[in-house]
Amino acid sequence: MNAILNKYLSRTNARSAKAVKNIFSSFAIKGVSIGVNLALVPLTIDYLGETKYGIWLTIGSMLGWINFFDVGLGHGLRNKLAESFAHGNMDKAQTYVSTAYISISALxxxxxxxxxxxNQFIDWNVxxxxxxxxxxxxxxxxxxxxVFLMFSVQFVLQLINSIFLGNQQPAKxxxxxxxxxxxxxxxxxxxxxYYDASLFYIALLSSGVPVLVLAGVNIYNYTHGFKAFYPRFGSFDFSSLKDVLNLGVKFFLIQISLLVFIGTTPFLISNFLSPKLVVPFNIAFRYFGVLTMVFSIIMSPFWSAYTEAYAKRDIVWIQRSIKRLVRLWLLFVGAAVLMLALSNWVYALWxxxxxxxxxxxxxxMIYVVLNAFGNIYIMFLNGVGAVRMQMITGLVGMVIFFPLSYLFSVVMDLGVAGIVIATTICSLYxxxxxxFQVKKILNKAEETPADKI
Structure with a gap:
């Protein structure tokens, strides 16, 4: 892996060096996370049973939708912080952080x-x-x-991640x-x-632990490395909120479409087919998700790196990085085919x-491969805030996703695979x-101001 990254990511540029450092750190961290996630699946199934586990997956995915309802403030904050860091404007960065925390807390x-x-009027069994x-x-x-209470608190505390990402520190x-x-x-x-099978205990454990961890991360960082950005009521600024929301609302609508494509899939499987079929979907999703995770590790530093590079008009670095990531993607296509060939054997062991x-x-596998290729370009577009077309296609996809899912899974009798096909079609942007958008923007970048593109 070291040889591959040295080949595709230059160390001569400080921005590239920072990206490589985060990539290596993330690989070590994600390696542990992959092992933990893979271990959690059979253990939780053994504890709850297949049906209860399927119900928990559905509840968790549905209530996890709250993470999408930050009106795009998280992504907007990330971009604005990266711009502030690029121009050395720490006072503005502190204002953005304070404004985001106060706004998200109220929301x-x-x-x-x-x-x-x-919730008092919902029959969850139905x-x-x-x-x-x-x-x-x-x-x-x-x-x-x-669970919703825990997710609501996490909703606020996870803003610390936007600061890490804006500072090009995804490994943290x-x-x-x-x-x-x-x-x-x-x-x-x-x-x-020590305890009999309990959905409540699993739910409280899975949703409460991240809250405790993020609370500790917030306290530590705002009393140490991020003292300059400590959220203060007096630093709330409506104009800064408007700046973040102008971009954030677009990200929000994109997040809504992602919510439909990804977050509702267990719900659709449960309703169109059977709660038990959520489990094989989740197993395949997690299995090929390992490949997605690896590619995401490599991609993760580039969002905010692109923001900084674009602000400084370092177009050569951007073009070089994209070309190398595309070449790297070809290796992942081969890895995906190999994983498919071994999938039944791995499932039997797992x-x-x-x-x-x-x-x-x-x-x-097809969905993961196409999604990884698209993310190479989407990462740049997100970094420079050119997300209008992504927003429009996402909204169109959101409208057609449910009928397509029903058509493929029920009418055409393709089952769970039909819903995955619908997800792939709606994600072809x-x-x-x-x-083509990236090529157009980069061709204009040297002579056209960023706010005119």
Whole structure:
């Protein structure tokens, strides 16, 4: 891996050196995270049983939607911080951080209040399509309320990640997630040893641990390295909020489309097909997600690096980086094909009694490969804030996703694979359109101001 990265990422440039450092750190961290996530699946299935595990996956994915409802403030903050850092404007950076924390706190409180009221009138057994003959033995309303509360707090605390990302330190974000996963894994072992199967305990463990970890990260960093950015009520600024939201709203609408494509898939499988079929989908998603994770590690430093490079008009570095990432992507295509060939064997070793249809694995591999290619270009477009076309295509995809999913999975009887096909079709902006946008922007960049492109 060292030889590959040395070949594709130059160390002569300080920006590249920082990217390489974060990539190496992230690989070590993600290696642990992958092992933990792979271990969590069979352990949690053993503890809860397949049906309860499928229900937990569906609840977790649905309530996790709150992470998308920051009106794009997280991504907008990331870009604005990267610009402020590039120009050495630390006072402006502190204003952006304070404004974002206060705004997200108010939004999170309001969203939780609405959910707490609405939750009283939701029959979760009906919503999750749980057959009458299956007895859960637990109040799903109480479970969802507790999880939503944890997610609401996490909603605010995870803004610290935007500062890490804006400062081109994605490895620290990965490290925080890894620590949380390790504690969750330890907690599952404790539950298996001392407690009977309980959705509530798993839900509280999985949603509460990240909150505790992020709380510690916030306290430590705002009393040490990020003292200059410590959120203060007196630093709230409406004009700064407008600056962030002008870009953030576009990111928000893109996030909504991603929510539909990714977050609703377990829900659609549960309702169109069966809650049990969420499990094989999740296994294939996590298996090929290892490949996505590896490619994302390499890509992660480039978003904010592109923001800085574009602000300084270092077009040569941008073009060189994109070309090298495309070459690297070709290696991942080969890795994806190999993973597909070995998938049934790996599943048998990993989760034993759970059967994953080959069609699900094939469709998941195609989705992952195309998505990785598109993200090479989307990363640059996100970094420079050129996301209008991505927003429009995302909204169009959001409209057609549900009927396409029903058509392929039910009408054409393709099952879970049909929903993955629908997701792939609705995500074609990245591999088909984004490359042409990037080429157009870079061709104009040297003679046209950034705000005119």
């Amino acid at each position: 999170s409180l309001a969203v939780f209040g609405v959910f707490a009221i609405t 919503l999750l399509n749980i057959p009458p003959d299956i007895t859960i033995g637990e109040d799903l309303g109480t479970i969802t309320l507790a 974000v990965s490290f925080n997630a890894m620590v949380g996963n390790l504690f969750i894994l330890a907690g599952v072992f404790v539950l298996m040893k 989760v034993k009694d759970v059967e994953v249809d080959f069609s699900i694995s094939l469709c998941m 990245g591999p088909l359109i984004a490359p």
